[in-house]
Amino acid sequence: MLLFAVVVQAVALEWMLAVSNAAAGLRAIVMVADVYQLLFVLALGAASATRPHVVTAEELRIRYGAYVDLRVPRELIASVRVSRNYNARGVIEVTDGHLTLGVDAQTNLIVNLTGPIAVTRPLGRREHITTIRFYADDPGSALKSLKGRS
Numbered sequence: 448m449l450l451f452a453v454v455v456q457a458v459a460l461e462w463m464l465a466v467s468n469a470a471a472g473l474r475a476i477v478m479v480a481d482v483y484q485l486l487f488v489l490a491l492g493a494a495s496a497t498r499p500h501v502v503t504a505e506e507l508r509i510r511y512g513a514y515v516d517l518r519v520p521r522e523l524i525a526s527v528r529v530s531r532n533y534n535a536r537g538v539i540e541v542t543d544g545h546l547t548l549g550v551d552a553q554t555n556l557i558v559n560l561t562g563p564i565a566v567t568r569p570l571g572r573r574e575h576i577t578t579i580r581f582y583a584d585d586p587g588s589a590l591k592s593l594k595g596r597s
Contacts, residue, residue: 519560524561527556532553532554532555541568544563544575546566556586562577
């Protein structure tokens with residue numbers, strides 16, 4: 448949907464600039480910005496598809512594109528449960544020790560930790576968290592893997 452909105456916005460803006468007889472230089476600058484925005488949205492989608500969450504014998508690795516790469520040692524996981532929520536206010540949110548990584552305002556897994564761990568936010572600020580809410584494509588399979596069943 449975001450890709451569609453970016454394309455519609457680029458076409459509408461180009462049309463508005465053409466109708467208002469804007470200078471060619473201004474139109475070129477706006478077109479470059481629109482192409483950059485289009486490439487950014489495509490890269491974000493590709494990063495999300497090629498960098499999924501991973502569960503190994505040693506850790507839970509939670510990733511959100513190139514923005515978040517959180518490694519949680521399995522010995523720090525106190526509990527895991529499936530809980531579908533549709534109220535994530537942002538893509539990446541840290542509030543009162545709770546990290547939320549939403550996809551389309553959705554999360555479906557909650558991981559409670561035995562103690563706080565540090566997470567680095569996209570702009571470099573570090574926070575300490577004890578609960579992680581995130582979205583997994585197959586929450587049932589992730590839950591089984593995290594609880595030790597295959």
